[in-house]
Amino acid sequence: MTNIQIAGDFFLEPAEALDDICAALEGLPADASVETIAKAINGKLDNDVAMIGFTPESVAIAVRRALGVAKTWRDYEWQVIDSEAVPPAMHLALDDILAQEVAAGRRAPTLRFWEWDRAAIIIGKFQSLKNEVDLEATREHGVEVIRRVTGGGAMFVEKGTAITYSLYAPTELVADMSFADSYAFLDNWVLKALNEIGIDAFYKPLNDITSSKGKIGGAAQKRYQRNTVLHHVTMAYDMDAAKMMQVLRIGREKLSDKGTASAAKRVDPVKSQTGMERRAVIDHMKKTFLDLNGGSEGAITAEEYAAAEKLVAEKFATQEWLTQIP
Known part of the structure; x- marks a missing residue:
């Protein structure tokens, strides 16, 4: 130079x-x-x-x-957001809005941690609602059902039982990788964070974070305008496996025909492997990301919240979106 x-x-x-x-x-x-x-x-x-x-x-x-x-993580001035608890549909709308803000250059690349305010099932964009969810059981247990913009399988979460985060990253960060390879690459920092607190976490293609004691979580992606990739992950912290098997039809087939004990083994929560409080795990994940990739604490703007609320009303809270047949 x-x-x-x-x-x-x-x-x-x-x-x-x-x-x-x-x-x-x-x-x-x-x-x-x-x-x-x-x-x-x-x-x-x-x-x-x-x-x-x-x-x-x-x-x-x-x-x-x-x-x-x-083209490296350190080439971007990351923001890390520890967002407040909001309704499930609002979280999905925020994902859409924040990804588009990054794609438009109005927001820096961002890592956002979610807080769930209630029990919910989040089905993938291409899934059939009736095939995946026992709607009668969700009404009985007070579980809200929503559909996200990314593919993949259904997830069951409750307040304080999951660790969910989203990355809104420039597509050029994964430009030289296959779609499959980008999954593991975008979660490498998470594996390091989990390893540091005693979990022998590793990636299982295509999109599972797992360990020798069972599955921990799963990832999904969406690309925006070829400028930004939305990559989000939900990990089990302290899962009620029995309730999950009641509200998810697919859970009954995948997890067990022998009862709850087998289900609990399949999706092994972070709490059982570390003994750490959920907030302490999240704080360690944030620190690991910042140490590896740089960045600073950020926040969602009032304008972004307003845009997300509008999107909830127009899309994510509508029956048309929830019940669409792929």
Whole structure:
């Protein structure tokens, strides 16, 4: 890299430090990593330099984007959102809205953790409602049924029993991978986090996170405008297997013909393998993601919430969407 020029909407004191930042980049390889570039910048700046509105890391990301080599996790300024509990249909609408905001460039790539406020079954986009769900049992147990925009199988969750997260990532992050390979790649950080708390987690193609003691969770994806991939995962923390078998028809076939004990073995909750509180597991997952990929705490905007509420009314809460025949 030579003849570096940096411009942008930021503040810098003293202003002369901009020359030092440019000088730090002179002679670096064009494929230098974010870490290498940021380290070079930090090495040139005095301790009293104030960078306001940008960081050495953000300069590094901008440089790599300008050179067309931005395809690693660290090339993006991630936001991590620990979102509040909202109705199930609202979560699905938020997934759609936030993915489209990232695709349009109005939101940074984002990791969002969900909080469920009630029991729910979430069926895949291409599933038959009547084939998958015992509707009489859901009414008896007060379980809400919704349909998501991604494919895959039905999931049963209750308040405080699941760990669910969504990634809204640039498609270029997985541009050189097959669709199948992208699943495991986007969840590598999760496997590391689970390994660190004592779970021998590994990926089972196409979309299962599992361990030697049983399945932990499953993933699903949707691509938006070829710019963004929505990748979301639900993991069992403390599952009521007996209730799940009552409300999910497919659960009765897949899990067991011998009773609840066998079902509990098939989908082994995170709680039983770690003994950790659910919130502690989520906090560790957040820390692992930030340590590996960088980023900062973020939030859903009022405009995004409003757009999601509109989408709930127009799509995700309608019988037409729920009962569609694929």
